[in-house]
Amino acid sequence: MISAMLIIASLFVVLPLLLVVIISFSSAESIALHGYTFLPSEFSLAAYKNLMKTGTQIKNSYIITIFYTITGTVLSLAVMSMFAYVLAQKRFPARKGLTFYAFFTMLFSGGLVPSYILNVRYLHLDDTIWIFILPSLVSAYYVIILRTFIQTTIPDTLFEAAIIDGANDFTIFCKIVLPLFKAGLATIGLFNVVNRWNDWFTGMLYIENPKLIPLQTMLQKIQRNIEFIKQNAEFADTAMGLELLRSMPTESTRMAITIIAVVPILFAYPFFQRYFIKGLTIGSIKG
Amino acid sequence: MKKGFLSKLLVLLIISALVISGCQGTGSTGKSTTEETKTGSPTEAPDSSLEHVELVWYSGVDHIRPDQDMVWSEINKYLKERINVTLDYHFFAMADYADRIPTVINAGQYMDILFMGARYDFVSHAQRGAFYPLEDLIDKYLPKTKAILPKGAWEAVTVDGHIYGVPPYKDLADRWSFLYNKTMTDKYNLKVPGPGEWSTFWDMIPLLYEAKAARDADEPELAKYPIMGVVNVVNRYYPYETLYSLAVANIPGIEAYEGQGSGETVFNLYATKEYREVCKTIKKLVDEGIFPYDAKNFDPDKALVNAGKLLGSFAGGYIEIRPDMFVGRETGLTTSKLVVMTTNYVQSGMQSLSSQTKHPERALMFLELLNTDKTLANMVRFGLEGQHYLYNDEGRLDITISPRNGGVTNYMEYGYYYWYGWQFGNILAGDTPSFVSTKFPQLLKELNDNAIQDTNLGFVVDTAPIANEIAACANVIAEYDSDTYLRSGMVEDVDKAIDEFLAKLEANGAQKIIDEIQRQLNDWRASVGKPVKK
Numbered sequence: 001m002i003s004a005m006l007i008i009a010s011l012f013v014v015l016p017l018l019l020v021v022i023i024s025f026s027s028a029e030s031i032a033l034h035g036y037t038f039l040p041s042e043f044s045l046a047a048y049k050n051l052m053k054t055g056t057q058i059k060n061s062y063i064i065t066i067f068y069t070i071t072g073t074v075l076s077l078a079v080m081s082m083f084a085y086v087l088a089q090k091r092f093p094a095r096k097g098l099t100f101y102a103f104f105t106m107l108f109s110g111g112l113v114p115s116y117i118l119n120v121r122y123l124h125l126d127d128t129i130w131i132f133i134l135p136s137l138v139s140a141y142y143v144i145i146l147r148t149f150i151q152t153t154i155p156d157t158l159f160e161a162a163i164i165d166g167a168n169d170f171t172i173f174c175k176i177v178l179p180l181f182k183a184g185l186a187t188i189g190l191f192n193v194v195n196r197w198n199d200w201f202t203g204m205l206y207i208e209n210p211k212l213i214p215l216q217t218m219l220q221k222i223q224r225n226i227e228f229i230k231q232n233a234e235f236a237d238t239a240m241g242l243e244l245l246r247s248m249p250t251e252s253t254r255m256a257i258t259i260i261a262v263v264p265i266l267f268a269y270p271f272f273q274r275y276f277i278k279g280l281t282i283g284s285i286k287g
Numbered sequence: 288m289k290k291g292f293l294s295k296l297l298v299l300l301i302i303s304a305l306v307i308s309g310c311q312g313t314g315s316t317g318k319s320t321t322e323e324t325k326t327g328s329p330t331e332a333p334d335s336s337l338e339h340v341e342l343v344w345y346s347g348v349d350h351i352r353p354d355q356d357m358v359w360s361e362i363n364k365y366l367k368e369r370i371n372v373t374l375d376y377h378f379f380a381m382a383d384y385a386d387r388i389p390t391v392i393n394a395g396q397y398m399d400i401l402f403m404g405a406r407y408d409f410v411s412h413a414q415r416g417a418f419y420p421l422e423d424l425i426d427k428y429l430p431k432t433k434a435i436l437p438k439g440a441w442e443a444v445t446v447d448g449h450i451y452g453v454p455p456y457k458d459l460a461d462r463w464s465f466l467y468n469k470t471m472t473d474k475y476n477l478k479v480p481g482p483g484e485w486s487t488f489w490d491m492i493p494l495l496y497e498a499k500a501a502r503d504a505d506e507p508e509l510a511k512y513p514i515m516g517v518v519n520v521v522n523r524y525y526p527y528e529t530l531y532s533l534a535v536a537n538i539p540g541i542e543a544y545e546g547q548g549s550g551e552t553v554f555n556l557y558a559t560k561e562y563r564e565v566c567k568t569i570k571k572l573v574d575e576g577i578f579p580y581d582a583k584n585f586d587p588d589k590a591l592v593n594a595g596k597l598l599g600s601f602a603g604g605y606i607e608i609r610p611d612m613f614v615g616r617e618t619g620l621t622t623s624k625l626v627v628m629t630t631n632y633v634q635s636g637m638q639s640l641s642s643q644t645k646h647p648e649r650a651l652m653f654l655e656l657l658n659t660d661k662t663l664a665n666m667v668r669f670g671l672e673g674q675h676y677l678y679n680d681e682g683r684l685d686i687t688i689s690p691r692n693g694g695v696t697n698y699m700e701y702g703y704y705y706w707y708g709w710q711f712g713n714i715l716a717g718d719t720p721s722f723v724s725t726k727f728p729q730l731l732k733e734l735n736d737n738a739i740q741d742t743n744l745g746f747v748v749d750t751a752p753i754a755n756e757i758a759a760c761a762n763v764i765a766e767y768d769s770d771t772y773l774r775s776g777m778v779e780d781v782d783k784a785i786d787e788f789l790a791k792l793e794a795n796g797a798q799k800i801i802d803e804i805q806r807q808l809n810d811w812r813a814s815v816g817k818p819v820k821k
Contacts, residue, residue, distance in 0.1 A: 028590045035584070116394045204386055208377060210351070221383060228382035 017262070024048070024255035031251050047252035051260070057210065057218065058260070065197065065214040066264070068132040073192040076137050077185055083138065084146035085173050090156060099147070102140040119206065126206045132196070132214070142188045149184035150177060186275030193268050215261050222254060337371045340649045345377045345391065346402035346638075346710045347384030354691060354703040358670045365663060370652050392417050398641040399650045402710050403452055405634040410747055413446040419640035419647050420449035428651035429453065432658040435713055437735055442745035443633035452637030453654050456713035458604045458731065460628035460738030463523060465491060466608060467599030469619035475501035483624045487543075488523045488601060490623075492568075495577050498598045509596055510576075516592075517582035518601045519569055519774035525561045528629050528741045531748040532757050533557055533764060533797060534804045538627055538741045550742040551812060551820040553805040555797055557768060558789055566773045566781045573776025582775060606730050607723045614696070628738040630745065636709040657712040664717030670703035676720075683721035746811050753803045756796030763791045 023036055027044035034041060051058060086092055087099050110118070115135070125131040154177065162172045178185075203217030213221075352358075355378065363373040379387060388407050391398070403409045403418070412418065422445075425433050433441075435456050444452040463486070465479075472479055477498055480490055499514040521527070525543035527535040528550070535556045539549045544561050547554045556562055572578045579585035591597055595616045608620045640650050656663055669676045669684060675692050679685040686692040691702035705711060706720055719727045750757055767773050767788040778784050789797075809819045 029594075031590070113390060113393045116390050120394065120396065204383065205390060208379070221380065224382040224386070225380050228385065 020255050020258055024252050024259050026252055028250045028252060044252070047250065047256040050250075050253045051256055057213075058215075058257070060211055061213055061215040061218045062260075064129075064212060065216070068129065068214060069193055069196045072133045072136065072196045073189055075133060076139075076192055077189055079137055080139070080143050080188065081146055081178075081181065081185060082173065084143050084150060085169075085177055087143070087147040088150040088154075089159070089169075099144075102138075102143050106140045106144075116205065127208050127212065129212060131206045132199070132202055136196070136199075136202075142191065146184055146188060150181065153184075154180055182275045186272045190268065190272040193272075194265060197265050197268075219254075219257050219261055222257070337649075339367070339371050339373070340646050341373050341375050342399040342646060342650055342653060343375045343377070343397060344400045345384075345388065345398050346379075346400075347381045347388075348378045348705060348708060348710060349381060350699055351378060351380055352701060352703045352705070354670060354675065358666060358675070358703050361671055362663065362666050365666065366653065366656075369660070369663075370649070370656060372649055372653050374653070392641075395643065397643055399644040399646055400638055400654070401641055402636065403639040404636045405631050409444075409452070409634055409637075409639075410446055411750075413449075413451045413639075414747075414749075416642055418451040419642050419644055420451065421453070421640065421647075421651070422448075422450045424647060424651055425450065428648055429655050429658075432655055432713070435658060437628075437738075439628050439738075439740040439744050440633050443628070443630045444637055445745040446747050452634075452639040453651075453658075453712075454633055454637045455709045455711065456658065456715060456735075457707070457709050458606060459633055459735050460626045461603050461632045462605070462626040462734055462738075463487065463623035464602045464605035465599060465621050465623075466602060466605070467619050467621070468595055468597065468613075468616060469610070470595060470616035471498070471502070471598060472619070473617075475505070477501065479619065479621055482620075482622045485621070486623050486625045487526070488518055491601070492572070492577075495572075495598065496575075499577060502596075502598075506596075512576075512591060512596065513579040513585070514577055514598045516585065516597070516600055517569065517573070517578040517770075517775070519582070519770050521556065521562060521565050521774070523601060524565045524568070526625065526627060527556060528743060529631055530743065530746070530804055530808070531750065532800065533760060533792065534748075534801055536741075536743060536808075538629075538739060540739050541625065541627070548820060551808070551818055553801050553808055553820075555792070555801055557764075557785070557792060558797075563781070563785055566778075566785065569774055570776040570778065570781055578776060580777065583771060606734060607727055609722050626734055626738040628735075628740045628744070630741070630743070633744075638710070638712070654712065658716055659713070661717055664711070664713065667711045668704075668706050668708065668714075668717055669720070675701075675703045679721055681721075683725075684718040685721040687721070742817055743808065743812075746808060748804055748807060753796070753800050756800050759795035760792055760797055760800065763788065763795055767791075 019036060019038065022038055022040060023031065024047050025043050025045070026040035027042040027046065030040045030042040030044075083102075087095055087102075089095065119131060119135060120126045123134075125134065158176060159172060162176055167175070198216055200214070200216035200220040203212075203214045204220065207213055207217065359374070359376055366372045366374065384402070385407060388401070392401075392412060403412070421429075432453060436454060437459060440454045440459050441450060444450055444454055467479055471477075475498065477494060479494060485491065495514050502514065503510040526538055526541050527544060528538050529535055530553060533555050534553050536550050536553055537544050537547050542549055544554065544559050547559070569578065573580055586592060592600075593613065595613065599618075605620055605622060608618060610617050610619070612618050638654055640647050644650055657667065658664075665672070665676075665684070669686060670691070672678075674690060676684050676686045676689050679688060686701070686704055687694075692704055695701050707714065715728050715731065719725070767784065769775070772778055773781070773784055773788070805820065812819045
């Protein structure tokens with residue numbers, strides 16, 4: 001009974017993805033004539049061939065997105081876990097103040113236009129790779145999760161014992177906290193990877209240089225340019241609009257890009273998964 | 288083992304963080320030094336009275352071309368020679384531009400020139416003081432441009448008495464155009480009304496039925512497909528002038544809406560019997576298989592269009608077309624006798640100066656040059672001679688025989704080509720390309736000069752007193768008057784839906800909007816000496 005329900009639930013998740021895969025392999029005529037089906041009348045590799053033809057932009061975006069994701073996640077985990085460690089130490093006097101400082105930003109954020117002004121006019125982060133890494137380096141929410149994780153899974157007595165043994169904070173962090181902390185890091189790391197991989201808005205707002213455009217932004221741009229031309233009747237009406245519409249990527253090409261964008265993240269899950277299970281079984285005080 | 292790995296990873300992280308922050312420092316200083324050299328470089332001005340200025344230009348283009356930087360660095364060299372100006376250009380594809388420009392304006396980003404249009408909320412940005420008023424500078428810095436553009440075009444970009452934009456010279460008036468599959472109409476012996484022999488979409492409907500009958504008889508398996516994509520723009524059936532939201536007015540000389548005056552009367556478009564008739568007609572055409580059901584998802588890849596199985600499409604603004612624009616068949620164009628210049632149509636694109644600009648005179652000098660200088664106009668629209676275009680044996684500008692644009696079949700793949708780009712000023716300033724006839728400039732002038740000018744060009748509604756009603760009605764309109772509901776033919780009972788629609792509009796203050804706009808229109812018309820509604 002339960003497994004039947006689970007099978008149905010997983011079908012809800014798997015089938016749409018499967019449909020996207022199938023559409024990406026369908027021919028344009030088959031989509032026009034029969035719409036989206038699981039059994040297209042004609043299979044075609046045209047979409048993927050088209051993608052290969054568009055050449056360097058996709059490859060560039062792919063590489064740059066992987067770079068943003070990995071660098072961003074690694075740096076962000078390093079900064080946030082150290083911050084969380086400090087906040088978890090009862091003997092640290094500014095603990096409450098700093099926690100509130102982080103917490104406050106969760107309640108009141110700057111909003112779009114002020115952050116744009118700050119990032120562009122004062123920090124000059126626009127059109128650089130740093131816009132993907134620095135502003136999103138620390139998330140107050142994740143810091144508080146990590147802090148709570150340290151507080152609840154690692155007893156203070158363990159820290160005291162280490163201090164008596166002559167360890168400084170850095171040693172404690174590296175030798176005691178990090179090994180016990182993998183499940184927490186893996187969770188936040190996964191969130192980070194997924195968020196960074198899927199972030200299209202930053203690229204849309206701040207990036208002009210085509211070499212720096214991430215994959216999701218590129219996908220979004222293709223989609224929005226098609227929508228824009230379709231919706232703006234005046235524009236689609238003109239000679240230019242019609243020519244543009246005619247040469248827009250086909251439905252199956254867009255699905256093929258989606259597949260390409262989804263695949264790496266599918267592989268990220270199993271990598272993190274092993275830490276989740278370990279996190280459940282591991283503990284700092286045995287017996 | 289694991290412990291060792293993680294601590295090593297951490298050390299690596301810290302080192303890389305240090306290295307990266309170091310890089311960041313050098314990176315930013317590197318950037319600022321290049322900026323210094325850019326602005327501080329000695330200027331070799333031909334005219335010593337003009338110091339070198341770099342203008343920041345934000346603009347939308349239909350598609351980013353791969354050779355953009357190559358062409359624009361040459362353009363910058365040329366501009367430096369002529370008016371000692373270089374451009375720091377920021378070009379975006381249209382949809383990206385629409386996403387970005389409101390934030391950029393609101394954030395107070397420094398700009399000199401920016402592309403504007405009705406779809407980027409030109410009027411509300413103008414009312415909030417985002418643009419530099421041009422009326423005092425035009426005579427001095429844009430004398431030739433002023434002479435090129437019809438008077439109505441300047442009126443249409445005037446907001447509260449100030450001119451806030453320089454419209455391009457292109458088709459400045461809306462002329463209904465029908466692009467049809469000439470191979471198909473010849474094959475089935477269909478008679479398409481010729482140019483000037485028809486006025487609105489109503490005149491085309493009989494042809495659609497004939498075409499569908501003929502095609503389906505010839506190819507019965509196509510019977511389940513429509514003969515053309517949906518035409519659901521009310522304007523194409525009964526032309527009107529939009530004043531704001533649901534408030535519209537008749538166009539003088541056409542008066543499509545019975546008993547609603549001739550431009551001086553404001554009325555609710557959705558409450559007219561003509562609107563009801565249009566919705567019913569769309570439904571009838573969908574039911575009878577002329578238009579597709581669920582038009583939004585019909586033929587998303589244009590497979591049926593490209594295969595030449597449809598009759599054609601209804602559009603606006605065409606002057607000439609390439610008969611070979613679709614591969615494998617001949618395409619024909621017929622245009623209506625109605626040509627209307629409306630505020631919206633003119634406002635579809637223009638270059639404005641940002642209110643922040645420190646160099647309004649120089650920016651206008653550049654725009655004047657863009658509108659009048661043949662060398663510049665050719666570079667901007669066609670790229671570099673010898674690379675992106677050549678002159679053919681007849682002396683016409685030809686992109687198809689050039690090394691970088693030749694042999695391209697897909698519009699997106701040109702190295703550099705923006706001929707009909709309305710961001711770039713006067714389309715007649717440069718050469719016309721070889722695929723249009725030599726009569727093109729003449730035809731364009733005729734179109735603009737013969738246009739009926741709607742009498743409220745330049746009238747702008749002050750929405751402050753009715754902001755709440757407008758917002759409330761906008762939601763109702765989005766729900767009912769959408770291309771997935773009333774104007775899609777996918778509605779069971781048109782009368783019932785429209786009655787419901789009108790009742791909701793009424794409950795949300797539609798009448799107050801009409802009354803207020805009528806009052807403002809009366810004041811405005813009295814102030815410019817036009818007849819006012821009694």
